[in-house]
Amino acid sequence: MTGFDELEPQTPELVRPYVITKGRGLPDEEQLSLITLVTAVADRQQRPTRLSPEEQSLLELCSAGYLSVAEIAGHTQLPLGVVKILLAALTEGGYLITRPPVQRAPVADREILEEVLNGLRAKFG
Amino acid sequence: MTDYIQNPVLWALLIVVLAAVALIVRQRRAARTLRQEFADLRARHDELENGYAKSVEAAQERADEATKTVLKSAMRTLQGLAAEQQLIVSRLQKKYGESVILQDLLEIDHTNSQFGRRAQSIAVLCDGWLGRQRDVASVYDVVRSAQGRIRHYRRVEILSQVDFGITSRAVEPVALALAEMLDNATSYSSPDTVVEINIRTVPKGICIVVDDAGVGMNDEERARAEKLLSSDRVSGVSRLGNPPQFGFAVIGVLAERFGFEVSVDSTSPYGGVRAVLLLPHDLLTNAPEQKEPTPAAPAVAAPTRGGPEPGPAPSTTVDGLPKRRRKRPMAIVPGSAPTASAPSRSGAETAAIMGAFQRGTQSGRRATPADPAEQSSSTRGASSEGHEFS
Numbered sequence: 001m002t003g004f005d006e007l008e009p010q011t012p013e014l015v016r017p018y019v020i021t022k023g024r025g026l027p028d029e030e031q032l033s034l035i036t037l038v039t040a041v042a043d044r045q046q047r048p049t050r051l052s053p054e055e056q057s058l059l060e061l062c063s064a065g066y067l068s069v070a071e072i073a074g075h076t077q078l079p080l081g082v083v084k085i086l087l088a089a090l091t092e093g094g095y096l097i098t099r100p101p102v103q104r105a106p107v108a109d110r111e112i113l114e115e116v117l118n119g120l121r122a123k124f125g
Numbered sequence: 126m127t128d129y130i131q132n133p134v135l136w137a138l139l140i141v142v143l144a145a146v147a148l149i150v151r152q153r154r155a156a157r158t159l160r161q162e163f164a165d166l167r168a169r170h171d172e173l174e175n176g177y178a179k180s181v182e183a184a185q186e187r188a189d190e191a192t193k194t195v196l197k198s199a200m201r202t203l204q205g206l207a208a209e210q211q212l213i214v215s216r217l218q219k220k221y222g223e224s225v226i227l228q229d230l231l232e233i234d235h236t237n238s239q240f241g242r243r244a245q246s247i248a249v250l251c252d253g254w255l256g257r258q259r260d261v262a263s264v265y266d267v268v269r270s271a272q273g274r275i276r277h278y279r280r281v282e283i284l285s286q287v288d289f290g291i292t293s294r295a296v297e298p299v300a301l302a303l304a305e306m307l308d309n310a311t312s313y314s315s316p317d318t319v320v321e322i323n324i325r326t327v328p329k330g331i332c333i334v335v336d337d338a339g340v341g342m343n344d345e346e347r348a349r350a351e352k353l354l355s356s357d358r359v360s361g362v363s364r365l366g367n368p369p370q371f372g373f374a375v376i377g378v379l380a381e382r383f384g385f386e387v388s389v390d391s392t393s394p395y396g397g398v399r400a401v402l403l404l405p406h407d408l409l410t411n412a413p414e415q416k417e418p419t420p421a422a423p424a425v426a427a428p429t430r431g432g433p434e435p436g437p438a439p440s441t442t443v444d445g446l447p448k449r450r451r452k453r454p455m456a457i458v459p460g461s462a463p464t465a466s467a468p469s470r471s472g473a474e475t476a477a478i479m480g481a482f483q484r485g486t487q488s489g490r491r492a493t494p495a496d497p498a499e500q501s502s503s504t505r506g507a508s509s510e511g512h513e514f515s
Contacts, residue, residue, distance in 0.1 A: 012211040014267070017231060018232070082227070
């Protein structure tokens with residue numbers, strides 16, 4: 001009785017994302033933004049078997065070095081928020097370390113720039 | 126002698142005797158006919174009663190069949206809608222994966238899955254459609270799929286994994302049967318307890334053991350469950366009671382139709398019920414490889430929002446970057462850099478670019494977060510230099 005409907009060849013995923021996240025909520029933007037860098041903890045060699053396949057593949061992905069959250073999400077097929085939740089959980093479990101993105105340098109003062117410009121003009125212009 | 130003959134009393138007596146004999150004979154005959162008639166009547170009655178019972182049974186069967194047919198097609202529509210909605214929700218989840226809406230979308234997804242499962246269960250009892258055929262899936266994924274179809278999925282914990290897959294034909298029925306088992310387990314145990322799932326390899330195949338910490342079943346319930354799980358259950362939906370209890374009936378039908386076994390006759394270590402689903406070898410196969418993401422998937426939100434290294438965005442996969450393969454991480458860091466070469470560049474060029482990038486990221490990452498102050502002071506320095514010039 002398991003007929004294959006050829007009109008709609010697309011089947012929904014077997015494992016739904018809320019099961020993968022185990023119903024956890026989204027982490028804060030400060031904790032994990034798109035450009036937060038993530039890497040696996042170096043000294044933990046043995047992979048715990050209690051992790052789900054998704055978590056294990058994320059760990060594997062992060063084990064080579066720092067990757068941004070956006071990149072990691074790009075490598076998986078999961079929605080970005082789901083990846084964030086998993087990464088936050090892995091960080092809490094001590095498998096990953098995150099590193100907040102370097103803060104953007106404050107934009108130089110317009111007045112100062114004008115002064116520089118004027119100075120240069122006075123010198124060379 | 127003649128005296129006697131002359132005696133009218135004798136004649137009278139004789140007549141009386143003769144009359145009595147005649148009467149007896151007639152009575153006898155009448156009785157015989159009556160008996161005969163009675164026997165005929167009884168036979169007729171039996172015949173009629175039989176016919177009646179038969180026609181009632183037939184009528185009931187017809188009514189059951191009619192109910193089944195109606196429910197079957199009604200459920201098919203509902204199942205189709207649920208599946209459609211699931212696809213839409215999946216698409217939305219990918220589209221709005223970045224925003225807080227995701228949380229609500231996940232909840233909608235959860236409700237929709239439960240709704241789909243209900244429709245499926247009824248369809249199964251009506252010998253209906255089980256849903257679209259699935260690909261081969263690992264036992265673990267099938268268990269998680271089942272977990273996602275019940276209300277209290279957060280209370281379910283999967284404690285072990287095995288390296289086996291389930292054949293595509295059996296994926297959906299096993300998931301549905303297991304979902305019903307988990308539904309029973311979570312419904313009949315207190316909300317703060319955990320339902321444990323253990324997956325074990327046994328000589329006959331694989332056992333999926335569901336342990337709850339509920340109150341267990343009494344003898345009557347156990348007998349009822351066993352009866353529903355065995356093959357002599359009543360079929361159809363009309364005798365499931367109100368509110369209808371689908372669980373065991375659905376599991377029984379599925380187990381019989383697809384050839385796995387379910388038993389609920391033991392007690393869990395926590396005092397509740399231990400339900401065991403035994404998958405025989407012919408429903409098992411090798412564990413499927415990690416799914417390769419399809420390039421067509423609009424999937425992954427493009428990481429363009431102001432990241433310092435949006436890097437090779439998902440759209441670049443078209444030219445064959447290895448990033449899609451989960452097993453080969455493409456981090457641009459020492460060690461794995463050379464794998465990220467773009468085909469349009471020469472090797473030396475790529476190496477130079479990568480080297481520069483590598484040095485850049487390394488120095489950037491080595492810098493302390495106290496950077497900004499340093500940077501602003503340097504700009505200040507520059508400005509003072511400017512003053513000097515003037």
